[in-house]
Amino acid sequence: MSKKVTLTYDGQPHDFDVHVGSEGEIGFDIRQLRSKTGLVTLDPGYGNTGSCESAITYIDGEKGILRYRGIPIERFAQSPNFIEVAWLLIFGTLPTADEYAEFVVDLRRHANLDEGMKHHFEGFPRNAPPMAILSAMINALSCFYPEVMDVDCTESFLSASARLISKVRTIAAYAYRHSQGRPYIYPDPRLTYVPNFMHMMFSQPYAQYECDDTIRIALNLLLILHADHEQNCSTSTVRMVGSSQANLFASCSAGVSALWGPLHGGANVAVLQMLESIHAGNITPEEYVKLAKDKD
Numbered sequence: 001m002s003k004k005v006t007l008t009y010d011g012q013p014h015d016f017d018v019h020v021g022s023e024g025e026i027g028f029d030i031r032q033l034r035s036k037t038g039l040v041t042l043d044p045g046y047g048n049t050g051s052c053e054s055a056i057t058y059i060d061g062e063k064g065i066l067r068y069r070g071i072p073i074e075r076f077a078q079s080p081n082f083i084e085v086a087w088l089l090i091f092g093t094l095p096t097a098d099e100y101a102e103f104v105v106d107l108r109r110h111a112n113l114d115e116g117m118k119h120h121f122e123g124f125p126r127n128a129p130p131m132a133i134l135s136a137m138i139n140a141l142s143c144f145y146p147e148v149m150d151v152d153c154t155e156s157f158l159s160a161s162a163r164l165i166s167k168v169r170t171i172a173a174y175a176y177r178h179s180q181g182r183p184y185i186y187p188d189p190r191l192t193y194v195p196n197f198m199h200m201m202f203s204q205p206y207a208q209y210e211c212d213d214t215i216r217i218a219l220n221l222l223l224i225l226h227a228d229h230e231q232n233c234s235t236s237t238v239r240m241v242g243s244s245q246a247n248l249f250a251s252c253s254a255g256v257s258a259l260w261g262p263l264h265g266g267a268n269v270a271v272l273q274m275l276e277s278i279h280a281g282n283i284t285p286e287e288y289v290k291l292a293k294d295k296d
């Protein structure tokens with residue numbers, strides 16, 4: 001028999017189910033609160049509210065814990081592979097060798113952008129905010145790939161997911177190259193996910209950029225750490241927009257706009273500024289960490 005919590009209002013008791021989360025967290029199921037009592041809750045910003053049940057990610061920032069599908073993040077740091085983690089987050093289990101190989105083929109197949117989309121970049125000023133371009137271009141994918149817009153079809157959703165994961169790096173690279181006045185570089189199907197992104201970012205028509213292992217590993221780690229962060233602002237935005245049965249591209253475009261806000265994505269900007277200051281100050285990362293720990 002499940003546990004209950006009792007809410008008493010105006011002398012009348014009302015019982016609600018108690019739910020135990022995957023990490024032992026306790027929550028009260030108040031979905032019937034209004035129908036039973038006529039009352040609603042006030043909780044601005046979801047500060048005390050879980051909008052759904054999920055077994056995807058667990059974070060305890062104070063204890064330095066991050067787990068994807070129950071797997072400690074440290075496990076992925078040993079041999080970082082963003083594509084493997086993306087599959088895990090979507091499907092709930094690590095991919096088999098065959099599943100992984102097929103997923104890689106899908107990502108390579110969908111890396112390129114429709115030629116018509118490239119003209120959209122020319123409409124943006126070169127100094128346009130990158131997040132504005134990213135949000136607009138992800139939303140524009142809805143116009144070019146209507147065959148994957150059926151939100152009730154699992155196969156359609158999976159195809160849209162592969163397109164989005166693959167094309168988002170192409171969009172980001174082309175946005176950067178537009179800001180620099182450089183020609184767009186086609187994705188190279190011979191390269192894996194991260195080196196292909198770096199190729200589209202920094203190759204020239206006369207010279208191909210070679211992504212060394214340090215960059216490949218570091219960027220894989222960065223993508224893995226940012227892959228999912230529980231019910232944050234952008235996740236909640238994507239879920240809210242998606243609840244109207246908006247397609248995946250439109251929903252994720254809204255999530256990018258949420259991430260654009262300084263109270264959400266501002267932390268990422270601060271990290272980049274910190275790294276640039278470390279580089280400009282000719283200080284080693286070890287020395288910077290030591291300074292950060294120094295209470296004086």
